[in-house]
Amino acid sequence: MAWVRTVAGRLKSDFRYSAGIVYNNFPWPSPTPEQQAHVEEKARVVLAAREPHLPPRGMSTLADLYDPLIMPAALVRAHVELDREVEKCYRAEAFHSDRERVEFLFRLYEQLTAPLLPAAPRRRTVRARVPTPRRSQRARTPRLPSAER
Numbered sequence: 001m002a003w004v005r006t007v008a009g010r011l012k013s014d015f016r017y018s019a020g021i022v023y024n025n026f027p028w029p030s031p032t033p034e035q036q037a038h039v040e041e042k043a044r045v046v047l048a049a050r051e052p053h054l055p056p057r058g059m060s061t062l063a064d065l066y067d068p069l070i071m072p073a074a075l076v077r078a079h080v081e082l083d084r085e086v087e088k089c090y091r092a093e094a095f096h097s098d099r100e101r102v103e104f105l106f107r108l109y110e111q112l113t114a115p116l117l118p119a120a121p122r123r124r125t126v127r128a129r130v131p132t133p134r135r136s137q138r139a140r141t142p143r144l145p146s147a148e149r
Contacts, residue, residue, distance in 0.1 A: 001098075002098035002101045002102050002105075003022070003026055003101075003102060003105055004017070004022055005098070007021060007022055007025065008021065008022045009021070025109065026105075027105055027108040027109045027112050029089035029090045030089075031089040035085070035088060035089045036089075038085045038088070039082070039085045039086055039089065041085075042078070042081050042082040043082060045078045045081065045082070046075070046078040046079060048078075049072065049074045049075040049077075049078040050062075050065055050075060053065055053072060090104065090108070091104070
């Protein structure tokens with residue numbers, strides 16, 4: 001959410017998710033097969049924590065489950081563990097704040113996009129300005145006579 005809070009736009013108080021700004025620009029990690037397996041296992045734990053609350057066993061919706069005021073403790077713990085495993089795909093040391101996390105992601109984004117930028121900045125070419133003739137110098141267009149009524 002730190003990336004979304006920093007990069008996404010807002011409509012009233014809601015986030016505006018867009019592929020071009022939020023998701024396509026997100027710098028994904030390159031996890032090792034072992035890291036990927038750990039993330040997959042933690043994702044299964046999240047799904048298992050949700051299962052008893054969703055139909056057919058439970059009566060909650062996803063909106064109910066993710067309401068921060070009533071989110072089940074097991075689901076909160078499962079997401080914290082999943083988030084930590086995902087962070088390990090980026091670096092071994094945990095992030096201490098969302099600011100540190102976003103700064104890291106922006107540095108990674110710059111590294112990933114640097115090869116896409118031109119080697120040297122393009123110089124702006126200045127177009128020669130063609131002088132516009134003054135009104136008195138312009139050729140006068142003959143007026144057609146008005147149609148008589």
